[in-house]
Structures are given as structure tokens and as C-alpha cells.
Amino acid sequence: MVRAGLTVERLARAGAELADEVGFEQVTVSALARRFDVKAASLYSHLKNSQDLKTRIALLSLEELADRGAAALAGRAGKDALTALADVYRDYAREHPGRYAAAQLRLDPETAAASAGVRHAQMTRAILRGYDLTEPDQTHAVRMLGSVFHGYVSLEMTGGFSHSAPDSQETWERILDALDALLRNWPAS
Secondary structure (H helix, E strand, O other): OOOOOOOHHHHHHHHHHHHHHHOHHHOOHHHHHHHHOOOHHHHOOOOOOHHHHHHHHHHHHHHHHHHHHHHHHOOOOHHHHHHHHHHHHHHHHHHOHHHHHHOOOOOOHHHHHOOOHHHHHHHHHHHHHOOOOOOOHHHHHHHHHHHHHHHHHHHHHOOOOOOOOOOHHHHHHHHHHHHHHHHHOOOOO
């Protein structure tokens, strides 16, 4: 019998918390069942398997991140908007490392199209409108920004910048200055 109060939403949220504590790769239905002090079999009335749980955590994470991004971008443009969105990703990764990892999960095309991942691309494109980029350069720039944000955050989270000066915050700010300059002076095709 399933313990009263367990829902797919509650399990996804608890799975996200577990991911932040132990790492996204360590999240399983069995580990989640232990958290609720129930047998894993009792969770299968809500979840298909561990991949279903991970997908739900990824969707939750993408939604949380998109909500934060939208709030941070409200009323901003240009470099201010670029910095605000970049800082949202970096701060979220620091606060929720497991959820941030979940947001990188490869989703099937149908699930991805219905996810908040679409909002992430829309927010980035909204920023780029302030730089007067048109297609296909806008798509190139979206990919570049995503790569830089994720690459920097991933390296920083694994301690990649903790061994030398200057401080990683100073480097982050310089990178954002450089991205702004590049976007204002985007090379002609």
C-alpha cells in the first residue's frame, strides 16, 4: 500500500532535494524510498522507474531555473540582462548542484519541447534582441552563451579555478564583459 500523501510532484521535489545532497547520478527510486521509509515497490504506482524519476527532477529543475531567469530579466536589457541571466545559472548551480546537473539531462524530443527548456532559449533570444542579432547568428550566439555559462559553472563547481589567482568572481565578471563586447561587435558572416 502506498503511504498517504505521496504524489508524483512530492516525489520529484524530494528527488531534487536528494540530488542536491548526494548528487544527481546517485538518485534512484530505492534511495528515494528510503527517504520516505517505504519499500521501493510502493513508489512504482507513481513512477515508472529511476529514469522517470530523473526526468521529473530535470523538468522541475528546468522550471525552477526558468522562473528565476524570468524574474531576473524583468525590465533589463543589454549587458544588464546578460549578466542577470548568467548569474541566475551560476547561483542556481551553487545552491542546487544536483538540480543543476539534472537540468542538463538529455530529454526525448517530445518531452524537451514541452519543458521549460524552451523558455530558457526564449529568454536568451530576448537578451540577444538587444544586440540586434538576426538568424542564423542569433542561434550561434544562443549556443555560445549556453556553452560559456555551463562550461564555466561546471569547471568552477569541480574546483577548477580554486588553485590560482585571480578570484573566480573576477574572471566571471571579465568573461561577461568580453561576451557583451563580442555580442555588440558580432562578426559579419
